[in-house]
Amino acid sequence: MMVDKIWLKNYPEGVPAEIDVNQYQSIVQLLEESFVKFADRNAYVCMDKFMTYGEVDQLSKKVAAWLQSRGLQKGARVAVMMPNVLQYPIALAAILRAGYVVVNVNPLYTPRELEHQLKDSGAEAIFILENFAITLEKVIAHTAIKHVVVASIGELLGGFKGALVNFVVRHVKKMVPAFSLPGSVRFKQVVSQAAQMSFQPVALQLNDVAFLQYTGGTTGVSKGATLSHKNVVANVLQNDAWLKPRMVRDQFSGQLVFVCALPLYHIFALTVCNLVGTRLGGLNILITNPKDIPLFVKELKKYKVNIFPAVNTLYNAILNNPDFAKTDFSGYMVCTGGGMAVQKAVADRWLATTGCTIAEGYGLSETSPVATANYADAKEFSGTIGVPIPSTEIAILDDDGQAVPLGQAGEIAIRGPQVMLGYWQRPDETAKAFTPDGFFKSGDVGVMDERGFVKIVDRKKDMILVSGFNVYPSEIEEVVMSLPGVMECACIGVPDEHSGEAVKLFIVPKDPKLTKEDVLNFCKEEFTAYKKPKHIEFRTELPKSPVGKILRRMLRDEKP
Numbered sequence: 001m002m003v004d005k006i007w008l009k010n011y012p013e014g015v016p017a018e019i020d021v022n023q024y025q026s027i028v029q030l031l032e033e034s035f036v037k038f039a040d041r042n043a044y045v046c047m048d049k050f051m052t053y054g055e056v057d058q059l060s061k062k063v064a065a066w067l068q069s070r071g072l073q074k075g076a077r078v079a080v081m082m083p084n085v086l087q088y089p090i091a092l093a094a095i096l097r098a099g100y101v102v103v104n105v106n107p108l109y110t111p112r113e114l115e116h117q118l119k120d121s122g123a124e125a126i127f128i129l130e131n132f133a134i135t136l137e138k139v140i141a142h143t144a145i146k147h148v149v150v151a152s153i154g155e156l157l158g159g160f161k162g163a164l165v166n167f168v169v170r171h172v173k174k175m176v177p178a179f180s181l182p183g184s185v186r187f188k189q190v191v192s193q194a195a196q197m198s199f200q201p202v203a204l205q206l207n208d209v210a211f212l213q214y215t216g217g218t219t220g221v222s223k224g225a226t227l228s229h230k231n232v233v234a235n236v237l238q239n240d241a242w243l244k245p246r247m248v249r250d251q252f253s254g255q256l257v258f259v260c261a262l263p264l265y266h267i268f269a270l271t272v273c274n275l276v277g278t279r280l281g282g283l284n285i286l287i288t289n290p291k292d293i294p295l296f297v298k299e300l301k302k303y304k305v306n307i308f309p310a311v312n313t314l315y316n317a318i319l320n321n322p323d324f325a326k327t328d329f330s331g332y333m334v335c336t337g338g339g340m341a342v343q344k345a346v347a348d349r350w351l352a353t354t355g356c357t358i359a360e361g362y363g364l365s366e367t368s369p370v371a372t373a374n375y376a377d378a379k380e381f382s383g384t385i386g387v388p389i390p391s392t393e394i395a396i397l398d399d400d401g402q403a404v405p406l407g408q409a410g411e412i413a414i415r416g417p418q419v420m421l422g423y424w425q426r427p428d429e430t431a432k433a434f435t436p437d438g439f440f441k442s443g444d445v446g447v448m449d450e451r452g453f454v455k456i457v458d459r460k461k462d463m464i465l466v467s468g469f470n471v472y473p474s475e476i477e478e479v480v481m482s483l484p485g486v487m488e489c490a491c492i493g494v495p496d497e498h499s500g501e502a503v504k505l506f507i508v509p510k511d512p513k514l515t516k517e518d519v520l521n522f523c524k525e526e527f528t529a530y531k532k533p534k535h536i537e538f539r540t541e542l543p544k545s546p547v548g549k550i551l552r553r554m555l556r557d558e559k560p
């Protein structure tokens with residue numbers, strides 16, 4: 001399919017139409033270039049503890065050597081189940097440098113969710129924060145995991161402070177349930193054991209797999225978006241090219257400071273904060289618990305922030321903290337919104353408070369993630385997801401896979417070097433996701449205007465978007481149906497002022513004694529927080545098609 005790239009006529013000055021993904025052989029080459037170039041610069045700060053690029057280089061090399069000493073073969077999958085702590089970027093770089101594949105895991109997963117992801121990916125090793133080790137203990141016997149590295153929040157903070165943080169986390173806040181993982185090794189032990197080991201550099205190609213980013217499946221099963229080194233390198237270079245005009249306009253020559261409050265296991269923060277930050281020699285402020293807004297705002301006050309990627313819910317929560325308005329906003333250059341729609345009311349308040357426009361972008365785990373973005377030097381909130389970034393084509397397709405005329409709604413399809421190789425070991429799902437000429441079908445319905453700006457108007461799939469996280473009704477329904485007392489159920493997304501959408505569950509009970517409380521308690525055990533139903537409604541029947549299929553759309557279309 002030939003696509004008329006009308007957006008190129010309106011590109012900001014200095015942004016190329018194409019990027020050259022072949023300037024690096026792998027993500028590792030990109031990382032190592034920055035480790036050397038910016039060795040003395042601070043790369044990360046977490047709870048006031050700074051870590052330089054040189055230190056990340058040395059520590060990740062040691063951890064990589066330790067991993068290699070375990071006998072894992074090139075391409076082995078290694079899971080990382082941690083929030084934003086200093087061990088995260090070290091483990092990430094180590095896994096890639098050792099020639100393995102990173103499997104990012106949400107630390108708040110329930111045992112059921114974790115077991116599926118570890119089994120599906122075939123992960124043989126895992127880095128996990130001790131706070132979540134109990135979850136792994138419950139399922140490890142059913143997985144291929146042979147090597148477990150346990151980290152603690154305080155261990156890299158140093159001396160008295162590190163010991164104090166661990167004491168408070170473990171004994172005062174009681175955030176570390178007792179666990180038993182025989183044979184597991186502490187992160188600090190790995191570093192000390194590796195002092196005697198030598199790291200063997202691995203020859204990597206752009207088409208080697210780098211990440212498995214799990215994303216909800218329409219069939220109710222979470223699937224791994226298989227991202228190659230090329231996919232991720234491309235998106236880093238695309239984002240870098242997109243930022244340039246803003247840096248030129250501001251004549252910026254210092255070190256960029258990024259707010260990394262979004263979790264690194266999510267593709268948005270992984271690429272836009274961590275990897276773009278590394279490429280540009282920036283400082284990433286790692287926020288371990290962004291839900292603690294007062295503490296988060298206190299952290300923001302310590303630094304002159306330049307780049308602030310967030311989702312609508314986070315922007316909104318920060319704005320509602322009275323102390324935020326007293327922050328120094330003079331450094332704010334680019335505030336990017338992604339993961340979910342940015343509401344105009346939030347964008348307007350953000351601009352009025354900080355003087356920085358939220359430039360909304362769009363992408364998916366399958367696109368590493370950024371596919372479209374508003375201009376980095378935009379003066380006002382556009383209400384669109386912007387235009388395709390360099391080397392990216394967007395087509396708007398009808399149900400037959402044909403391009404529709406400008407201004408007409410259709411499915412947003414994406415082609416570019418950042419688009420995944422496919423779904424991990426799911427050729428059938430991969431085939432369904434692509435057009436014959438290589439466009440990835442997003443499942444979102446959009447309209448493109450005559451300047452190439454795209455606006456999302458609907459969602460083709462039944463997916464629910466809660467604070468930027470995908471929730472698939474079929475997964476919720478499948479699990480809830482296993483609860484005795486449930487005869488039928490259906491799940492939809494309903495508008496929510498805090499999270500954009502929330503999960504609503506309709507149940508036809510089999511047992512008259514079944515209560516909403518029973519269902520909520522069951523869901524608490526089975527689902528991580530963002531998947532849990534916020535609303536439950538009991539019904540005597542659910543709308544169905546002539547063949548008996550439950551019609552979620554009719555439930556969505558009901559007047560409240």
